[in-house]
Amino acid sequence: MTDAWNKLVERLEELTDLYGIAGLVEWDQAVLMPSKGGASRARASATIGGIMHARLTDPAVGDLLGELEADDSLDDVQTRSVELLRREYDRETKVPAKLVRELTETTNFAYQAWTEAKPASDFAAIEPHLKKVVELKKEQADAIGYEGERYDALLDLYEPGMTSVEVETMFEELVEGLRPMVDTVLDARAPRPEFLSGNYEVDRQERFSQWLTRHIGFDADAGRLDTSPHPFTIMVGQGDIRQTTRYNESDLPSSIYATLHETGHALYDQGFPERWHDLPVGSYASLGMHESQSRMWENQVGRSRDFASFMLRELKKLFETELGSVTPDEFFEGVNYPERSMIRVEADELTYNLHIVMRFELELALFRDELEVADLPEAWNVKMEQHLGIRPGNDGEGVLQDMHWAGGMQGYFPTYSLGTIYSAALFDKANRDLGGLEGEFGKGETSRLLDWLRTNIHSKGHMLDAKDLATKVLGEQPSAQPLLDYLKGKYSDIYSITF
């Protein structure tokens, strides 16, 4: 039956190529496409997307999968690859073409409406669009199918193998620990360090980011770091992983932590086994696991006392005037400065997950038919008060702030917090396995951590779903406890709090 396998591999190679080309098309659009190229680029993206869909759902792929599923001579990698492709093939073929088209059109219109509704703080303008999106997402979930509940099908698009109830349980534990912690920390908080606002020449910020990403292990011969308004990381091909960051003259930490975050993603992408490049197993275990890598380099490494002090020493070489008098304590405190804020993407490490949990709760209520789209704004404001103790002044800084819902990305939000939970749990395990990591961070040495991640996470690709991979590495089911412990440790260190 190697014949069927070889034929499947040919198909997979073509799909990998198309996937990389679509990645390049998207990267170029965000990073350097001239403004007047927008309309033709939108159509070209749709064309390449259509071709990918047609090639993936070609009945010949289904036939090959059937043949290989009946073949008991396949090895583990082959078996898992067939299993993963089957999931994708079924998902893409089960949803009727008409629904796919409707979803694309509706989310395009909804997204367009959102770009105008957000600045105008006008929920009514987007409500009918959002209603239709939710209806169609329900239809999509039903077409895909699920064992437990509807939302599971959507979650599965981003976090395969994870159920709504499992997420709910983990997030409840997280909130229970987090809410009192936020109160305690904010009570003990010192004034905002002054260096957080300043004037930091962009060219030098860029030189620092280019140095930093290489310093912690990004292979710049096998990728690039560029600039775009919204930082992201994308696979263009084997040996070609593109990450972006952004520079704000008045906000130095913003570029540093965006770069560390994206480098975390990029290191994961650069760590998949080369021989699996064209196989479904040679990719990430889930978006949550991807996010765990970015969060770990951004937070557990980048916002640690030791690594922050190492970075400060290096930064002073470039920003002598601006940072000359800043102490390691001040810098550490500054890059961890906690605040109650309205906007998720500006939230700090302490409060961020509360923003996520409330979005998850609202999505879940929508898909459990316990909440109507029309009632979202009020439900949002109530949740904000409940979780963060503040109430948005208008919907623009409230329910309209993110593009995800208009974009039809229901089920995506929880992966942000799952990633944060995984990152703390995995870092805790690495530190116990290896010992003394943070001490090395003070000298800017992070290679033992990277090796551990390469061995335990990156090299495993998608042989296991994220939850199973985490369980195997941790020796127990992942939970929010390590994240809570980590945050307690950090803030008791900064503000001498006893929890």
Place this chain on the structure above:
Amino acid sequence: MTDAWNKLVERLEELTDLYGIAGLVEWDQAVLMPSKGGASRARASATIGGIMHARLTDPAVGDLLGELEADDSLDDVQTRSVELLRREYDRETKVPAKLVRELTETTNFAYQAWTEAKPASDFAAIEPHLKKVVELKKEQADAIGYEGERYDALLDLYEPGMTSVEVETMFEELVEGLRPMVDTVLDARAPRPEFLSGNYEVDRQERFSQWLTRHIGFDADAGRLDTSPHPFTIMVGQGDIRQTTRYNESDLPSSIYATLHETGHALYDQGFPERWHDLPVGSYASLGMHESQSRMWENQVGRSRDFASFMLRELKKLFETELGSVTPDEFFEGVNYPERSMIRVEADELTYNLHIVMRFELELALFRDELEVADLPEAWNVKMEQHLGIRPGNDGEGVLQDMHWAGGMQGYFPTYSLGTIYSAALFDKANRDLGGLEGEFGKGETSRLLDWLRTNIHSKGHMLDAKDLATKVLGEQPSAQPLLDYLKGKYSDIYSITF
């Protein structure tokens, strides 16, 4: 029959999108792809090429063409579009898939062998590859078919509608005028101006190129100017024309004239009617016509006394130390400095076409079965002595210098000189139509010329083949005479020669 037309337009839109995507893939590879991305990029390029070929040669396209060819209600643009697509469809379907594969493989191997044979000056190493390429190109020509002779079929790939005999006649006239002129000019030549070698900071060269391309009309919101080892221009999408140039610290004219040359190509690409973007008529008339646009901005504009003096004034603002004492006369003389040289890509305006003509003569002899591949090196050296009066010291600076033959691009070379011939003839006509162009060049004003080109050439797209378009615009068949007159005028001006 609008139904068939609409269906064809849908196909054409998809092909245009794929063509643009393939352009982006190529552009990115040359401009900024990280080195380790090469292998996967090569495969991705082949994949997108294969998909384009499959979509173009889909029998449904042939059916639509047949239906539309029988439809007498089509307008001129539709009729011409059907005619152009038919040419391409026939060419792509007539050549057997086996031969296409063999050609791709053979030229890949030959190109690889060439990259090693050239520095080693080892013709024997590439001879068997080249033999096979020529055999396959003969098969390809026979499969495509021709009216006159075999070489016509290859020429037609790049210069549709032009025959070998027509090119031969034009080139004979060119050589007859050019060879004595070269002798006369080189006898009268003054010493090489010193500013031609110097130290010109690359950042400032780049600032100049970015300014220059916009100054003469390149819309930088609808394209980009970047850097690559071999300058080129490529269409990525409507409103997205990418050109590249190169910078050499010790050679200022090199970047300036590469930029002017590529801007000429880019202005042509930016000048096709928007409404024709997805139709075969909305593209260039031939590679020769494309080259005429680049040559005109590089030579008739950029190397004119008046525009050179305008550029010198602007350059002095950036290179005060380096160019402060250079006079307009010296600068004009320097950027037109003629030499007998071995290498085509380094040749000046006066001698360049002799390099081309000898390649054309050798190609023609090969495809008329009057020359064997084994005899190419000696034939090359004889031609060099005959046309340029110098003999290569080895094959590396002789017959092995260009990649075209290993790459299977037989039939391409003549378009370089056809372009030069067109450029002089068209510029002469524009100058007669408009009057006083060169005077305006002294003030850096070139917009009347661009408008004339937009009206007479760019906006016509591929409604006519290049030769017919040139004949219509000129009011007579294009010939080498205007080019000869132009060169005589220039060099009698520089060195006070009476021809």
